[in-house]
Amino acid sequence: MQLELPFLAEPPVRPNGRARYVRLGGSVVPYSFRRARRRTIGIAIDERGLHAAAPRWATIAEVEAFIREKQGWVLRKLAEARAAPRPAVVWRDGMRIPYLGDEVAVCAAAPGAPSGLDGARLMLAIAGGLGPEALREAALAWLRGAALALFHGRAASLGPLLGVAPQRVSLSNARTQWGSCSADGRVRLSWRLIHLRPALIDYVIVHELAHLLHMNHSARFWRVVAVACPGYGAARRELRELSHALPEL
Numbered sequence: 001m002q003l004e005l006p007f008l009a010e011p012p013v014r015p016n017g018r019a020r021y022v023r024l025g026g027s028v029v030p031y032s033f034r035r036a037r038r039r040t041i042g043i044a045i046d047e048r049g050l051h052a053a054a055p056r057w058a059t060i061a062e063v064e065a066f067i068r069e070k071q072g073w074v075l076r077k078l079a080e081a082r083a084a085p086r087p088a089v090v091w092r093d094g095m096r097i098p099y100l101g102d103e104v105a106v107c108a109a110a111p112g113a114p115s116g117l118d119g120a121r122l123m124l125a126i127a128g129g130l131g132p133e134a135l136r137e138a139a140l141a142w143l144r145g146a147a148l149a150l151f152h153g154r155a156a157s158l159g160p161l162l163g164v165a166p167q168r169v170s171l172s173n174a175r176t177q178w179g180s181c182s183a184d185g186r187v188r189l190s191w192r193l194i195h196l197r198p199a200l201i202d203y204v205i206v207h208e209l210a211h212l213l214h215m216n217h218s219a220r221f222w223r224v225v226a227v228a229c230p231g232y233g234a235a236r237r238e239l240r241e242l243s244h245a246l247p248e249l
């Protein structure tokens with residue numbers, strides 16, 4: 001069972017906008033809709049999806065007819081927006097990265113000193129020069145190590161609450177999926193969860209552990225999740241919002 005980051009799965013609602021759906025070819029496309037002081041119906045596409053704006057006189061049927069007229073363009077642009085990489089992170093000494101819901105500054109450690117946290121700084125033992133790539137490699141190596149240690153610890157604490165023990169907990173590099181669980185009891189978690197505050201990490205771990213009992217998202221599954229994570233609804237919403245906000249390190 002997969003816990004997915006929804007890209008376009010959620011309607012791209014803008015402030016003051018309302019989510020709607022329009023059928024285009026074989027797919028149902030969510031779009032945001034708002035009334036605007038303008039003379040014609042307008043549509044736009046960005047990384048969050050399709051947005052429509054219309055003057056007061058236009059009916060929803062007219063707006064959707066307009067979108068369908070531009071169907072080829074809409075579907076092509078949506079596919080392009082989905083495939084476009086986010087802006088690359090420029091690695092430099094002192095830059096801040098999200099860590100456990102807070103931020104740490106990445107800094108080169110003194111020669112010979114090991115990598116580790118020092119207050120709000122992540123001191124990194126850097127091999128092979130101080131270039132951006134060396135800094136990135138050292139930071140990612142440390143974050144992955146910290147993530148694996150944390151996830152093992154949390155799975156060991158949370159598992160007994162549900163009466164389960166995973167066969168194995170390992171890391172993935174996924175950007176589009178926080179966690180997954182296989183029928184033989186192996187749980188994989190994206191190391192990128194280490195950016196998030198601990199309560200959110202716990203929710204994802206509980207979610208995957210609960211799949212060891214129910215390989216679905218049935219009411220029984222959610223009752224199991226609620227045992228260890230009563231606030232899971234808020235955590236799910238927050239994860240959806242954060243999925244678009246994290247840097248792609």
Ligand SMILES: [Zn+2]
Pocket residue numbers: 001002003207211216217
């Ligand atoms: Zn799931």
